[in-house]
Amino acid sequence: MVENIQLYPNSYSTIVSQEGQLLAAPAETLSTNRAVRFKTSIEDTGWIMTIVIPESEIYRNVKRTGIWTSLFQLMGLMFLIYIIQRTAKEQVKLKEAEDSNDRIEGELKIARGIQMSMIPKTFPPFPERNDLDVAAAMYPAKEVGGDLYDFYIRDEKLYFCIGDVSGKGVPASLFMAVTRSLFRTISAHEKSPQRIVTAMNDSMTDMNENDMFVTFFCGVLNLVTGHLRYCNAGHNAPLIMKDSMKPLPVLPNLPLGVIKGNTFKEQSTDLSYGDALFLYTDGITEAENSSYDLFGEERLIDALSVKSSSREQLESVKESISEFVGDAPQSDDITMLFIHYMNTANSGESERHLVLHNDIRQIPLLAAFVEGVAQEKKLEQSVETGINLALEEAVTNVIMYAYPKGTDGLIEIDAKLNDKSVEFVISDSGSPFDPTAVPKADTSLGVEDRPIGGLGIFLVRNIMDSVKYARKDGKNILSMTKNI
Amino acid sequence: MEVKITKDKNQTTAKLVGRLDTPSSIEVGKEIEALKADAAGTVVLDCSEMTYISSSGLRLFLGLRKEAAEKGGKVIVRGINNDIRSVFMMTGFLNLFQIED
DSSP: OGGGOOSSTTOEEEEEOTTSOEEEOOSSOOOOSOEEEEEEEOTTTOOEEEEEEEHHHHHHHHHHHHHHHHHHHHHHHHHHHHHHHHHHHHHHHHHHHHHHHHHHHHHHHHHHHHHHHTSOOOSSSOTTOSSEEEEEEEEOSSSSOSEEEEEEEETTEEEEEEEEESSOHHHHHHHHHHHHHHHHHHHTSOOOHHHHHHHHHHHHHHHOOSOOOEEEEEEEEETTTOEEEEEEEBOOOOEEESSSEEEOOOOOOOOBTSSTTOOOOEEEEEOOTTOEEEEEOTTTTTOBOTTOOBOHHHHHHHHHTSOSOHHHHHHHHHHHHHHHHTTSOOOSOEEEEEEEEOOGGGTTOEEEEEEEESOGGGHHHHHHHHHHHHHHHTOOHHHHHHHHHHHHHHHHHHHHHTSOTTOOOEEEEEEEEOSSEEEEEEEEOSSOOOGGGSOOOOTTOOTTTOOSSOHHHHHHHHHSSEEEEEEETTEEEEEEEEEO | OEEEEEEOSSEEEEEEEEEEOHHHHHHHHHHHHHGGGGTTSEEEEEEEEEEEEOHHHHHHHHHHHHHHHHHTOEEEEEOOOHHHHHHHHHHTHHHHSEEEO
């Protein structure tokens, strides 16, 4: 009976007693484990009947339909993935578009930070030095710029440069970084600006595939002597401030990165105490206001004529530009470098003193005194004679008239000399007398009308460039200056 | 300062050697004053070896020149160097004297 219970062609049934005795089974049983066994206990007997069906029999149809289902499912899934991917891509694109400005801006900010860290920006840069006052400022038109400046001291020489890369923005900023690195590397073992510039040019023409170039000015200032060597490579002339402010004479030369092996010519000048150099990029002179007027050199010189510290000078220039430009957007990078040379050892300043008694026989001492001054300042004979004459006239006046006859009085002469002028201060404690108040002699008068005296003070005022009188602390003080 | 005086018939020549500063002018003042006696004729002040003059010296020159003007004589200043010439220029003395090289 059990043999007849066959659900699938190869299925069969077995009955096992409570004691585990096999009561009914087909002659052949499946040795495989890959079969499904349905077990049930038969009531009252305690027997357990098992129907064994091979797995393959059960899943035969299921497998067939399963393959197709799977295929369809796979295709559907792929389609779904495709749809999702497309949507996601579009979403990302949208998001990217939305974020790109922020992202680029973020990156540019970092780039700006890197660029700014490449140039000296601690001011004053040499707080321990009193012979040099350097200030610099850079204002890129965009986040990053193509301007550069640099300076440092090596062996009591100030190495400095300023440059302007063609173009603006990121490409220019990369080239700027290269230029600055080359300057540092090459100037570390070269002290001639001409050789520094030449070596930089050769390096830059080697690797320059984008036809970029840099206008560049390089200087080496001997801080001990004030001797300045410089080489210009197509940059605008810096301003030099001595008695007045004017452009430093520069040979144009080609910019860096144009022609390999180009010859650059070096120039030189001497700075003395108080002289200054102002280097800048054309972003200053070419700053435009809303009516397209240019800031120009004249306004720049005006802004710089405020005599103050280097830093204040730069602030004055920046303010002046801002005022001029108004709301117009900044069109080009602005960079400036101010070098104020203040080596007092190089100021040519010195002092000399002479004390005379109110005795006319002391007058020849003046000649020797003036001769000393003339030798120190290398004055021409005629200038020396003139100064001698003026001093003699002024001192004679004091000797003759300041002190009562027969009394001894002193006349002090202090000379202050520098590279530009010699000043003599004559002081006495005699009765008040202002020689500058004496009416000017009329030199056009004929022989008969000519007064015999009155020429002394006239000569003093003619020879010297400035004559000033003051009565101070019971003393007559006559200061007279001759420009040399 | 040294003054060498030579006299011809119509002409007295005083050669001034050195610096004619204030003390020198006092020193040689009397000798120059004495030339006034010849001021009716020609007085030549030979300055070719005079290196310097101050207003005290100019005063002596002018005193002599005034005397000559009164007496109808003349004063010739000869051989002044460039420094002295510029002092003469400043003071208008170039116009007061007959200047000879």
